[in-house]
Amino acid sequence: MVLVGAVNVNMSLMDISKIFSLLQPKEGDEDGEQSQALNNAVSSDDAALLSELLSREDYRKSINARSGWGVPVTPLRTAAAQGHLRCLEILLEHGAEVDCLDVKAQTPLFTAVSGKHLDCVLALLKAGANPNGSPYNNCSPVMTAAREGDVDVLRELLRYGAEVDVRPKVPEWASGGTACGGPLYISAVYGHLDCFKLLLLQGANPNYNCTDQRMLARIKQPKTVLEVCLRYGCGVEYIQLLIDFGADVYLPTLIIDKTTKQNEALVLLLKERVCPKTLMSQSRLVIRGHIPSTDKDPAIQSLDIPQILRNYLKHDTCELTL
Structure with a gap:
């Protein structure tokens, strides 16, 4: 029984090792080597080196290639995850794919949001990143x-x-x-x-x-x-x-009983x-319901009504009284 258990464990370890070996970059893979060099420059936040590498055509061709041991990633994904804004901007300027996916179906924007890198989030959104991320995640x-x-x-x-x-x-x-x-x-x-x-x-x-x-x-x-x-x-x-x-x-x-606080x-x-709700409150709900959801504030601000009413529609003030 002990021997069987040991064999099973060894087989599992062999299977895991095989999986990870498949994820590692292959030797002699030119794209992988160049992508790794780009990733290394990004990880070091070395914008000057990154720019120098991308000045060469062969490196620009590898800008969307994945590299790295375990979970290969693109240089843009690395920049977004680590919050290296200048490197991220350089990659975008040289044509990096803004919504490229990693093995978890996460986009660079998703990783920038996870890392709370607001400046990188803004740069990716301005470059056309899908604000909803990937439909596969x-x-x-x-x-x-x-x-x-x-x-x-x-x-x-x-x-x-x-x-x-x-x-x-x-x-x-x-x-x-x-x-x-x-x-x-x-x-x-x-x-x-x-x-x-x-x-x-x-x-x-x-x-x-x-x-x-x-x-x-x-x-x-x-x-x-x-x-x-x-x-x-x-x-x-x-x-x-x-x-x-x-x-x-x-x-x-x-369900309200004796134990309910x-x-x-x-x-x-x-x-x-x-x-019942006040007439003012009901009117606010109706008006807001007819304004498009995306960025309501500018639409409300453009209405030809007194500022105090605009503030009320934006919930900037307390209930108005007539």
């Missing part, structure tokens, strides 16, 4: 920024047209995993209030999961954002924002169920 730049609480990166992604209600990409049979997913959920669960408000300002659906017919057909009782906020004790600020942005306060199923957030929600 289960996550997205927006969801990553929402999880990390990086409101500046999140703002730029949304400004360049990223999908505000992007869903995790999972197969139909795993649809239960999407019952509580999406940027708005993630920002609430991780306690990132600034990201939570920004997503709502940019058109995130406060009733996420409860208006999608495909989702409702697969999940008997999808969780609303309000329910998630109450469950995770997000606080009254989250509940108030959802109410202000038009969440249906009657959707959440609330009558906290401020729950009290606010129950109060909202018996108090």
